[in-house]
Amino acid sequence: MPDTNLAAFANLKFGIGQPVPRQEDPILLQGRGRYTDDVNLPGQLWAVVVRSPYAHGTITNLDAAPAKEVPGVVAVITAADIAHTGPLRCTVPLKNADGTPLRNIDRPSLASDRVRFVGDPVALVVAETKAAAKDGAEAVILEVDPLPAVTEASAAIAPDAPQLYDHLPGNVVLDFRYGDAAKVEAAFAAAAHVTRLSIRNNRIVVCSMEPRSAIASYEPETDRYTLNLGTQGVFGFRAQMAGIMKVPVEKMHIVTGNVGGSFGMKASAYPEYAPLLHAAKTLGRPVKWVDERSGAFLSDAHGRDHEVEASLALDAEGHFLAVRLHAHANMGAYLSTVGPMMGTANFVKNVQSNYTTPLIEVVTRAAVTNTTPISAYRGAGRPEGNYFMERLIEAAAAETGRDPIALRQLNHIRPDQFPHKTAADTTYDSGDFSALLEKTLQEADWEGFPARKAESASRGLLRGRGIGNFLECTAPPSKEQGEILFGEDGTVTIVTGTLDYGQGHWTPFAQVLHQRLGVPFEAIRLVQGDSDRLIAGGGTGGSKSLMASGAAIVEASDQVIEKGRQAAGHFLEAASEDVEFTRNPDGTGRFAIAGTDRGIDIMELAARLRDAKDLPADVPRSLDVRHVFDQAPMAYPNGCHVCEVEVDPDTGHAQIVRYFAMNDFGVIVNPLMVAGQAHGGIAQGVGQALMESVAYSEDGQLLTGSFMDYGLPRAQDLPDIGFGSRPTPALTNPLGAKGCGEAGCAGSLPAVMNALVDALRDRGVTHLDMPATPERIWRALQG
Template identity: 65%
Template sequence: MNKPTDQTDLSLMKFGIGQPVSRNEDPILVRGEGRYTDDVNFDGQLYAVFVRSPYAHGVINGVDVAPALEMPGVVAAYTGADLVAAGYDTLKCVMPQKQRDGSAMIMPARPALAVDKVRFVGDPVAFVVAETAAQARDAAEAVALDIDPLPAVTTPEEADQPGAAAVYDEAPDNCALDYHFGETEKVDAAFAAAAHVTRLEIANNRVVVNPLEPRSAVARFEGGRYVLNVPTQGVFGFRNSLAGVLKADTKQVHVITGNVGGSFGMKASVFPEYIGLLHAAKALGKPVKWTDQRSESFVSDHHGRDQNVTAELALDAKGKFLAVRISGHSNMGAYLSPVAPLMSTLNIHKNGIGTYTTPLIQVDTRCMFTNTVPISAYRGAGRPEGNYFMERLIDEAAREMGIDPVSLRKRNQIKPSQMPYKTPTDTVYDSGDFTALLERAVEAADWKGFAQRKRESRKKGLLRGRGIGCYLEVTAPPMNEMGGIRFDADGGVTIITGTLDYGQGHWTPFAQVLTTKLGVPFDKIRLIQGDSDKLIAGGGTGGSKSIMASGAAISEAAEKVIEKGKVIASYALEAGVEDIEFAAGRFIIAGTDRGIGVMELAAKLREGGLRLPEDAPKSLDVDHVHRLSPSAYPNGCHIAEVEIDPDTGVTKVVSYVMVNDFGTVVNPLLVEGQLHGGVMQGIGQALMEFTEYDSDGQLVTGSFMDYAMPRADDTPAFSFESRPTPAKTNPLGAKGCGEAGCAGALPSVMNAINDALAEVGVKHMNMPATPRRVWEAIQAAKASAAA
């Protein structure tokens, strides 16, 4: 038997947990060899185009598809009545919250195609299927809609006014949920006893998700089964949701996902289009394909954020936090997405405490229906918002009370000696040194040198500000997750898991976990993640939980491989199973140098080179399901500096420092990349992204001509540091990182902008700090000072 090889040791050193390994996907994607949904084609496939409402609100009197059916190449056309007749279920919210009085929230049904009313511009009412996409587009324009327009409401505050147009009869006041969390009497008493109260009106502006890859799908009906190629965030859960709407057994539904060009939460949902496509594929007996156009995406994908609150912080005379209170409105849009109320209710109160010992929190949110695109999860899904509200309050309180913002944070932060720390929201922080991260970020940002930099900016006629964004987020609790390991016929090893990367790059870190735990060569490892037929469980990707869920599943599966391998190796080595040990990819007889590598053992099994008794395992393959790890608590401190040109309102982020605790970091290179992307999404929302509707409910910012996105020249030079404290809530000690960039960027950038603008008398600037809005705020402050 072979001794440990240099190659085995090299693989562990170069490709184990903690190493900055480049993504396995990158060469494939750079060569243009990725396989996205729009790349999928089948012989004889047809093409669908959807007909969408041009009105934000209206009664449907009729949908006439006859003119479309006469167009060249048209095979079929369908309306809402057709899908109702087919007996499909409606799309539903799966995370409802209780009303203030304990009753159920109002959850109107959403059919796949509108039947009685249209409720937003872009609401699908019909679709056409033709031999080519161009023919389908032409025919869709021929569909005649008879719709009586109704008054529309576009903001939650407007929807909450007496006499506002009702989006649903069952919600005459447009309120889907009147949510309350907290002990009101205690919170009121804390505010009454406070030496100082800071109060801010904070806008959390609506954003369009805009992933690089628009949504697309190819539907088939084969062998009595629905088959859908579609970009998702996890095929197993998606299959279950899709089967529910189709009223089919899950075994009758097969979901396949290839490469995904971004999602940020949006592609996790079953959308109406997919039901129509599968209906047509079954009815016509041919594959049916649909790919969104970008202008269509603006009005058909879910949007993110959109919440306006009054945020209040009560402090005693020494600056100790007594209570925080957040109340306001949240926009649900025209229909409830699957997770619609989550972001502005549960995730706000869980993440609003942050890293601080604040003993009380109260959250009151009125979740309102409006005639706008539905709102759903967007990178962080309420976690960045909770941190943003708290951090803005802290900076403003420091300014009002004349306390250094670093000092104010430090005197209120939870200490390591207080861990585990139970918050007033019933979360329990297991680990972290929040003040150490703050102090390191302050040092890395050259806090003491800021005054000189500010003087240099002033010489150039620019305003300079700095802002802190301490954050802590509660990750989504991992659901049951599969960790399958297969030793393949060609000598490779395949991991099978139910999380799914949509740009993050799971293949590499998952392979690093397996290399570390099992010692298999890194370059022999493959990953299967996008085929529901090959999974027995899968919670999907979201809430920064993938490395915790899949990492734990892979680690536990590796232990099962070792258990089986010891039994098999005992026969290969002619020793008692109790004498077999495992280390660095090898099964060894204890106290000797005799052993066999796991890969060699797998090869012998494939080749039939071992004679095993009936009760011995016949392969090293494992199907394992990891059961429900608790949430983890990634945290950190980001510090941004900005320069503002007061003559134009143009704002530039000129310095950005981040110090983060993500627990065990499997791949620091990928983690830093995740932070860069998340920070830029935060900067985009803070400085430029703004979704605007007119009074009729028409989306004014419906294309990239009107909706600004951050570009390369908006990107600052990043300083990134990792200061991990391993989590105690999962086997790897990981905490998750995917949403942390947004969580740190929103408060640090907006606190920096408000710090700069305070010099010219601007009291409070909301997102987005566009040049026009900044310039107008400066002019208003000047006029007020002159008066």
């Protein structure tokens, strides 16, 4: 249950609910951030990765001798040099339909006998300078006997498809099935109407602002590795790298400074890191590697990539009877840590959305192909599940002559149905979906659309409107550290295992602590990227950071208050049970004897404890607390986006001209930052809907390998985005928060595509796949 005490001081200037600017912005805007490329160590060497130019083939010769002759080259690391290291593996415990575990792949850090995608690393060249390392990499002789390639999941499972692994017949790593197939089939058989759509969830390049980079070092005195790099959480990353290097976790130190974006891509280890650590140890010098954008396009995990047959069964009144997804999920050439999760379990949880659909069936065949591996990308199956459902609803409404708004409201879960156990085996705790939808339509001026459509038509343009009425399931919060330290310099430091890679955790975490303890907001610091400081940490991902770290801060604050009562009792010469935690008129935390004006401010109490000598045994030596929040169930952020587009029928060009997003994110700590998160997610959703898509040639060459070939949304592609909030607090965590980081994608994909289909429906177009490029729209109109 949310802690009502947190709302008691909502009028604090820096308290919960206030639009406080991000504290790190002045640092970053002045160029004072510290990214991995800013780290330079004495005596460091430089590394460049040699990658396969072939999508599939057998290595017949890998000759490093010419590279070693290049001036400045110190070493060339190949698979034989790191044979003692462990593989990279998928860690999600998914099972096949027959109950057997997924067929895992032991991915080596460097390929030795076979390459399986363009970009597969085969060697690491280490030199005195980056230029020398590049020259050395170009001198490595790699000879490959090419093999046929396959780039689509559905093609990979065909009987005559090239086989990537001997232990994976048909290239299938997972035959996933969820739901009672017999009951679902019976529901479809008895349905008054069935809507069916073939939907492509296009592959995405993550395109983080900061390409991956790392600097590895080794301390022979302690037999300990240190790896500086961008991550989404150093605690879990340390365990993963220790496993790969086959050393105890205490022998691995992970450090992350500022991170220039990730969106899921930097959450797990990559093949480059083990060779870097090995080189640092064997050469006795730090080794630095900074990828370039061309390498990032090839080697950074891609996102999405599913081929889906989606179906929705309705009864005569329009009630949803069952939804069914039959999918092919492209894993790429290897399994990432969470690769199969998106097109399987996350489809199940999120296609339910905010509707009472009683039956769900998801059948997914996950297959390997000769492409860059797939991993989590903003939403990681959550936007997709909502996208499939919203497209089905729009199509069903059009096919049956129903109002799509009324159809949604007819099937919405009602407030009196909470807690609501879903067909996806989740339990929703709160929400008012129909009321939120109605408020969205009012704010978006739904009734004024016909006049705007007519005005567009007067200019020869087709205008359409679309809804994205979504609900997504966040990742369940894992154990999370909540440490609070009162420094000698008057600062108060929060130590957390989540990690900010662009979200701006410092400010909202400080708001929670400021409101809870009344410590000065400007004195609060945040430590989050050093594995040596952590005893727990789930990292950042799945829109769970505030629920996890926020709850840890709340619980740690309660412990600070209890210690403060004991300490204040000593200094005030009163029994601790007579001391209460209260506030000064300015909100400053204060411990006072109940019923009197005698008390001591929290910061003064912390200072007196530091300076005190010979304290009694029952008096705390400080107010410092190191606490681990156990975890809470997942939450269910939801909302509704309304998009309006104009389409030029002569060119197929589509322009988003109006956009409004109404959200239920539960208790919002910082509305300014939440709106920013929503805007970012919407922009990425618009990018996928209108322009972003990875393309491969038949032989597996990446055709969209740079920003010359791969489109990203720019400011001119987006209108002003309206943002509204209609919260219902979550009942599953102390803050009542629901998470917001990925919801922008969940609402924007269906809103944009529904708007486009609405604009084109009068011309006979009933479905359009992403990305809706001008060419694709033009061809649809001609058809």
